[in-house]
Amino acid sequence: MPRIADLISHLEQIAPLAYQEDYDNCGLLTGNRQLECSGVVVCLDVIEAVVDEAIAKGFNLIVAHHPVIFKGLKKLTGSNYVERLLIKAIQHNIAIYAIHTNLDNIQDGVSGVLAQKLKLINTQVLLPKKGLLAKLVTFVPVDATQKVLDGIFASGAGSIGNYSECSYSVSGTGTFKPNNQANPVIGSANQLEKVAENRIEIIYPKHLEGRVVAALLAAHPYEVPAYDLIPLENKNMEVGSGFVGELEKSMSKEDFMAYLSKTLSLDCIRYTTAFQGEIKKVALCGGSGSFLLRNAIASKADVLITADFKYHDFFDAEDHILVCDIGHYESEIHTKELLVNVLTKKFTNIAVILSSIHTNPIGYYKL
Ligand SMILES: [Zn+2]
CATH class of the missing domain: 3.30.70.120 (Alpha-Beta Plaits)
Incomplete structure (x- = not known):
């Protein structure tokens, strides 16, 4: 049986830890990498229910997009959900591995999957990374x-x-x-x-x-x-934040938002009302991508699809670009399938499952 270390080294060949952003905390967060891997649960967020799912299945590795230890830990007493789930994972010998901005920053990563779903052509990295x-x-x-x-x-x-x-x-x-x-x-x-x-x-x-x-x-x-x-000082043109590409044919903004909503199974799109025009060039970034607004406008994209736009960020877009905030969870959910595919292709004798737990902490109330 492969060890947890073997799965990690495969993931890091695809998304090297060196590609993560400075503020991030990717990599193995808990667990012993030398243990044989008994199965993998793939999720976006680790919450206690995901640890319970791994325990119930008898699997000892959770591969998550978001690092559950992010800002640092000074105590481990069970006073909040992070500490509680970590204690449980450690008690049950469950390793937790996070593959976050290093997966955002590769071409076939979080944003690349969105670009494929939307059938974009002529794609390239929106903000290539230096250094x-x-x-x-x-x-x-x-x-x-x-x-x-x-x-x-x-x-x-x-x-x-x-x-x-x-x-x-x-x-x-x-x-x-x-x-x-x-x-x-x-x-x-x-x-x-x-x-x-x-x-x-x-x-x-x-x-x-x-x-x-x-x-x-x-x-x-x-x-x-x-x-x-x-x-x-050269940028690596294949590594970085966001993606930009084109639709086969231009669409009205209403048709585009209907297409977006249907393709990504969205409940809600928050968008800028100021933009008038057709949509042909599309910039996108899974997760919090409001920092890419200037780059998206500079790339002459007609729309920026991302999440976590604040009220005043919508003003900043003026009428230069249509911003579609589709929700953080919704913009990253397809990353789960990506990770399952990456692991099952290489490790055919290990069970790798999509977590069945819906971890989005946000709901949309409808009358
Ligand atoms: Zn995210």
């Missing part, structure tokens, strides 16, 4: 260049969008003088050596740096290879 990329520069004897490149590519470096094995090289001359203790591949002690070398540059995701450097050192023929690790 995730770096560049490796190294110097390799000409005849060892391909071997070193192959090793570095295999570690996950050199991918840009739909392109892999991306690198740049230019030839030059390397110099070095080994001392008496050195064991040089080329040259001999105390003699200045000049070698025809290639300078190679390769981009890589920062969170893979350990692997990339290990691959370089393993493939490079020199005893002490020279290399630079350079952080980049």
Whole structure:
């Protein structure tokens, strides 16, 4: 049987923890990752009823979108619902794993699922994230260049969008003088050596740096290879908040809201009344996405679909864009299916179920 650690490592390959926002608390929140996994309950929010569901099924892993430990815990006495459910989970050896803004920030994540449901085309990340990329520069004897490149590519470096094995090289001359203790591949002690070398540059995701450097050192023929690790200001265009894409055909705003409501099974849409116009370009963000208003307007989107818009945020939209606040839970509910699919595809011998508990704390009163 796979261990809980195996499931976690699969999830983190898809949504690396390095992609979470600074304020977040993704990862394993309770439990022992070395235990064999007896089954998984997938939910948006962990509440006590979800822990009870796991206990009843005999499952020892809960995978949740929202981290139930978020602002920090100073006591664990059962004085509120978070402390109570954590105590229960720990007593029953149930691990709780949160996959939150790291799942928001990948293309096939929370917003990507919404874009698929709405059948958007020509999609791209609305606010690509900075600080995730770096560049490796190294110097390799000409005849060892391909071997070193192959090793570095295999570690996950050199991918840009739909392109892999991306690198740049230019030839030059390397110099070095080994001392008496050195064991040089080329040259001999105390003699200045000049070698025809290639300078190679390769981009890589920062969170893979350990692997990339290990691959370089393993493939490079020199005893002490020279290399630079350079952080980049470039945005990673495939990682970040929200999505923007287009409908096949433009719609009136009434038709669009009917389509939205039907496609996502909504009870209620709060929307800006000032916007007049057709809807063709659609920006969206599952969860609290009001911070993306400026970016959505700048992208020339006709609508921003998200949740947790405040009264004054609706004013800020003016008549530039239609804002549709569809509810936080409603905008993220499809994430549950996404997580179940991701896990069942890889782990065929473990039960992975959607929690049957409705965890939305908000109701809509209708006459
Ligand atoms: Zn959320």
